[in-house]
Amino acid sequence: MFRSRSKDEQAAPAKATADQPQQPRDPQAPKGRPTPKRSDAQSQRRARASTPTNRKDAAKASREARRADMARQREALASGDERYLPVRDKGPVRRFARDYVDSRWCVAEFFLPMAVVILVLTMVRVPKIQNIALLLWLVIIVLIVLDSIFIWIRMGKQVRERFPDENTRGVKAYAVMRTLQMRRLRLPKPQVKRGERP
Template structure:
């Protein structure tokens, strides 16, 4: 609309700025827009296909690190900093799952000293992971306080520590920084 059109008074017969369509025209428009599936199975298949396509789009966007496609728990600058902080460092907790599998296999073996050794190694590794969590948590909390002094950082430290437990290549969203880089 131009400014000239805005200054002109509207037609009282057409307060919306356009005439009301005739009933026959409105019904024709409504019938052509709606595509009704033939049966219930067809409707379910179409819904599944639409959902599959949506999930695939979201997965690809998440792999690329698109902020808009992330779930609510991963959005925002605080969570982004937390992810980058964790992904830029090596942590003992990354190796917890592979180490636990090795200890489990050693525990199944029926050799007494191997079972005892695996239990002791597991306890030692577990204590090391806890100490590493404390170290990383304190450093992350300090970094968050310096970087985001007036923002709510509640839950960010736990988010980072849980991310640390995952092996680097299995983390979602994918790490955007290399090891050794600083966020």
């Protein structure tokens, strides 16, 4: 009995609001948000019109956008344009690290050609030549380690002096990894000549 009465009471106001016509908004009353500029409204309309309607078109549009981003990134890696570089290469600290490595000769950049030579020497069935090849392996590895330690210490010191307020985490490892690549294969492309001060 109580339940049915409460249901009737709830239904009555709902019926009353449904029967009443909706009040028109007063044109002088504030609408609670600023009126957008015409250019903004037009760009929003264009964006709504250009959004794909089905999944196939959406996938195609995202593929094209990704392809355009990758092309822009490749151009940036070739030209050194900071705006489109990957996140790991962005910033003045990373640029300095690249320039520091590219401005000097590094032992590690000759590792690949030397490895090929040593591999050929180890295939020769003469014990003396094989011993020389093993000794060369040892010498190359020791030189690379010493050169990497030198770069780690010297470049780390210069980075701290030049960029005291910047985040320098991972910069030394970034520079050492760059030394392991041959100069012409490095990305982003070197922007300084050998011997130039970065």
